[in-house]
Amino acid sequence: MAPPLSRRFLLQSAMLAAAVPGVSFSAGGGRAVAATVPTPSTWSVRPFELKDVTLGQGLYADKRQLMLDHGRGYDVNRLLQVFRANAGLSTGGAVAPGGWEGLDGEANGNLRGHYTGHFLSMLSQAYASTGQQVYADKISTMVGALTDVRAALRTDPRMLTVTGRWGGAHENVRGSYQYVDLPATVLNGSAAITLSIWVSPTHDANWQRVFDFGNNSTRYMYLVTRNAAGVPRFAITTSGSGGEQGLNGTAALPLNQWSHLAVTISGTTGTLYVNGTAVATNTSMSLNPSVLGTLTNNWLGRSNYSGDPVYAGAFDEFNVYSRALTAAEITSFQTNEAKKSAAGLGNLASYYFSTTTTGTLGDSSGRGLNATLRRTWDGPSHQGFLAAYPETQFIALESMTSGDYTRVWAPYYTAHKILKGLLDAYLATDDSRALDLASGMCDWMYSRLSKLPDATLQRMWGIFSSGEFGGIVETIVDLYTITGKADHLALAKLFDLDSLIDACAANTDILDGLHANQHIPIFTGYVRLYDATGEARYLTAAKNFWGMVIPQRMYGIGGTSTAEFWKARGVISGTISDTNAETCCAYNLLKLSRSLFFHEQDPKYMDYYERALLNQVLGSKQDKADAEKPLVTYFIGLKPGHVRDYTPKQGTTCCEGTGMESATKYQDSVYFTEADGSALYVNLYSAATLNWSAKGVTVAQSTDYPREQGSTITVGGGSAAFALRLRVPSWAGADFRVTVNGTAVSGTPAAGSYFTVPSRTWRAGDVVRVTIPFLLRVEKALDDPSLQTLFYGPVNLVGRNSSTSYLSCGLYRNAGLSGDLLPSLTPVNGKPLHYTLGGTEFAPFHEGSEDPTHAYVRRSEPQIVLGGTDSGVANPARTDGTTLLDEIWAGAPFADKGALVARVQSTVAAWVSAGLLGQADGQKVVTTAQNATYAA
Incomplete structure (x- = not known):
């Protein structure tokens, strides 16, 4: 038996349960309680529901439409095939999707059912976002079928x-x-x-x-x-x-x-x-x-x-x-x-x-x-059990001491996907059958896990792959806030992996060698456990964990992991391969960043959100329609010449599942509100309209961002008082500007902060213009400064070149006084955000093409060239790899040419004094700087 729960925990559970209305379930559709997850009192800012934010035309809407069409046309009976088969019900001749979602795929389909959960979540988000009945109808079909499946599993088999x-x-x-x-x-x-x-x-x-x-x-x-x-x-x-x-x-x-x-x-x-x-x-x-x-x-x-x-x-x-x-x-x-x-x-x-x-x-x-x-596995199943395979995987896990996915492949991970899909279905459609199924699954899990000793649970959750449980804790806590069942909150705590929580709470980095996506979603759940129990170690561990990944194990696009695993802290160039940046990792890091922001409005969380969403997540979706596959990457290789694979492992992998979900909730973090409604956060610049019903106003962004360097925000409807908090990206220059009805707002926006338009009574027709000039910059690999990736504002630019060796690039040749490296590149006519450099076209990472790409280039500045003029002097370097040109341009932006020349003179003098540059060569460099012409 598990050790008794502490009296403090039981009291907390009882108080929370008393604060949440109970739930009764009916056999058919219809709301049992309000279909929302109550907002935790611990959140100082709060999100809006998907139905409250409408995407307008633009990059995000174009990507989303491809997934909406896929969800609209796909036959959900194919997804239900494995569930019906497991229950001995007729499959109606439906053919399972294949890959991981069938008996013939990897590990004989030991993960089957997971993709069905993802698909339910995708449909739920699609319905919440668009209101189109076709998605609700598909949800109803699936929920009805799963209800029949659970009932069949509770009986002895019958002749088919x-x-x-x-x-x-x-x-x-x-x-x-x-x-x-x-x-x-x-x-x-x-x-x-x-x-x-x-x-x-x-x-x-x-x-x-x-x-x-x-x-x-x-x-x-x-x-x-x-x-x-x-x-x-x-x-x-x-x-x-x-x-x-x-x-x-x-x-x-x-x-x-x-x-x-x-x-x-x-x-x-x-x-x-x-x-x-x-x-x-x-x-x-x-x-x-x-x-x-x-x-x-x-x-x-x-x-x-x-x-x-x-x-x-x-x-x-x-x-x-x-x-x-x-x-x-x-x-x-x-x-x-x-x-x-x-x-x-x-x-x-x-x-x-x-x-x-x-x-x-x-x-x-x-x-x-x-x-x-x-x-063969006897029966019937225990009360509440629902899966596309027997209870045998769950049973076998309890005695395992090491992972073997051919025997047991993450049954609680699969249970999470199904549970989350059902909860999302309930929240989207108010179908109480979905809530009943979800609640029953948690009842079943609690009846099983609560009987196990704590040592067994700790061993199970520490096993790679077989013991993986994904984001189940988050979903169980969300369900608990609806059902009010104390057992459900107790169940969430049974997934505590104490060695991980304790290390991260102490800010001890133990991530080297761990499976990335097995652990990222765990922490989103622990944040929710903090919300439910008040136990600070959960939140502290999650914050510290985030800092161990970002930027310590983050690639420029926002992704993390190599062949699904983490390497040592700070090792980036040493991990570049064809199997970087598992797409699920980005999906879950976005969720964690968002969750942490609700508790602490540190702009770094939303800076990361924009980076990963605009680059890896958008880039993981191919720009192509397909009725059979969602066309989402598993790995995004960062090795030179890598070609993205949008149909990995025959389809239906975990990443295609999270990819479907990502593509139907692009608007979920554009706007947040202060908990008391006193301020509106604009986190992302995206063509999206907020219907803020509590205030009786709409807030609409009109922008083609990131093709447009800014956004126009228009207030509609009635009038309301609130402050406006506009995110100033960490990459933004000093020219970030805000006007209200044409008048500049006073204050100095700081990069990596939120700029506040003070509270005022907004009226229909008020217009806020946000101007965010982009600069071309580089980000260096933490362990090799010469390996760099290019960014134009928020957009990661990748070279399209079939070479399998790193491209050699120089960028200082025509750099502007602002420090902008863009003048060294040549724009491609008719193709926004496309440039050429050294004969190679550089394009946004977010474009889902099948071109061979170079996400990282090898920086090479062999000669000192300023304002397009070659000084004839070789570019010297310090032992750490920093070159003279690096040190000069580290002083940017420069107010004028004189300031740049002064920087050149002082830098040259220091390098000559250190014996790194000859006196005569130093004079040549200064003269070149004085005679050259520079872009702004």
Whole structure:
């Protein structure tokens, strides 16, 4: 049992539960309580709902439309296929999406169900953002199906009737883990025998048993649709696989088509028939069913070898006879059902699968040997359980000491995606069925995890991959604020990974070697636990953790991780590869940054938000429509010449799931409000209109940012008093300007801050103009200053070049007095934000192209060139790599040419004095500076 929760925690839980209204659930749609997550009192600023902010035309809307079209057109029954199959329900012929969302993908589909949760969240956000009914209809279909699935998992399996060879037949849906259990006396000790059955296999996996009668993997007889060679095989043995006496077919059985199989044994002769024709005969058989004795495992569809797949397909007319039928009798089955054939029904057993609503299959032989439909994992599932695979992964995790994703692949991570999708569905559509499903999942998790010792929980959550649980804590706390169930808050705390929390709370960096996306979303959950419990260590740990990643392990685009893992603090150039910046990491860092900003309005959080959203997140979505795939990257390689892969791992990965979500909530952090409504934060410059219903006004931005260097904000509706806080990006220069109705607002905006337009009564038609001039600048890799990435304002510019070596770039040649490096580049006509340098085109990272790109370049300034004039002097460098030109331009911006010349003179003098530059060469540099012409 888990150790008792502290009295303090229980009191907190009780107080919070008392403050939250209880929830009752109805069987159908309809609101149980207000479909919102109550805003925590700990948030000093608060977001608006997606429905309150409308995207206007522009970069974000264009990207979003591609995903909206994908969500509108995709058949959600394909996503539901794995859930319905697991519950033994009809899949309606739907084909699972593939990749990680099916049985044939990586690790045999051990993550299936996760993508369905992402898709539900995407649809929910799409509906909240657009109000288009098509998304609500798809949500309702999915929630209804999942409700049916949970109910089916709570019962014993039932016959799934399909059209058979002769009327009805039973189907074993692939992924249902179902089989037919026959009584022990079915073979009756017969020495001579005939086994006859119609099969329609739906999958081509080898070693699927049509039947297997045995005790274990030593003593048995079986018939498979495909052996290792892909053809039917019958075998009988009393000494394991090495002692098998067998009969092999000559051709593969067709899929999704009825075939008749029969085996006869009489004396020493065994014969295998396929569709009435003898295809194999063995006249030297010494084994027959009588030597096997009474067997315990008499199965249709299941093997006595645990690693063999369960039969996928349909059965019709299984008959067992205590004699070897003649060839003519077996051939007669081709044109007659058994009861009308020359052979008649089997005298040992006869199942012709007449339709039933139960799991009991009647025996028509007269012996009363009714069979029972069962699941290999037993059942029914426990109350509240909902997944696309059995509870077995959750159970196995509890005894694991190291990760093995081929056995257990992050079941609580998958549970999180489903839980989050259901909660989002409820919040978007008020369908209480979704809330009931989500609440039930948490009830089930609590009933399981609360019984485990704390040491077991700590071990589980520390296991790479298998123990990954994603952002489940955040979602459970959000659900708790709606349900008010104390068990739900207690459940959230059961995911505490104390070694991680304690280290980060102490600001001890232990991230080297950890799996990045396993840990980032954990902290968003811990921030919510702080909100719910007041325990400061959660928030402190999250803040410190953020600082260990940004900028210490951050690439210029805002991404992090190499091949999903973190390396040592401060190592950037040493980790550049084809597997950088897993897209999920950016998604979750955005969520964490946003969450931390609610508690502390440090502009660094929203600076990062803009960086990652505008560059990595937008750039991870291909600028192309596709009905089948969302076209989102998994990794974004930063190695020279990397080409982005928008269909990774056959689709349906974690990153494609978060990519779908990102693309339908671009507006979620454009505006925040002070908790008391006294101020409006404008965090992102984006064409987006806020309907601030509490104030009775609208606030609309008109901008083509980042193609436009600023934004126009117009107030509409009525009148309201509030201050306006405008984010001044950390990269912004001294020319950041704000006017209200054409009049400049006094004050000096500071880069990396919020500039406040003091509170006033705003009226319809008031216009605020924000001007944010861009400069071209570089950011240097922390561990190699010569490796740099280019930014024009917020936009990361990448070279499009097929070379697989770093491009060598010089940028000071025509630098302006402001320090702007842009004059060294040449604009491309008709292509905003596109430039050429050294014969290579540089374009915004956010463009989702398939061009080979260079995110980082090798900075090379071999000669001292000022204002386009070459001094003829080599550019010297200090031992740390800093060059003379670096030191000169570090003084920018310069008020005028004189200030620049003065900087050159003082820098040259210092370098000559240090013996780093000769006197004569120093004079050449100064003279060049004096004679050159500079751009502003």
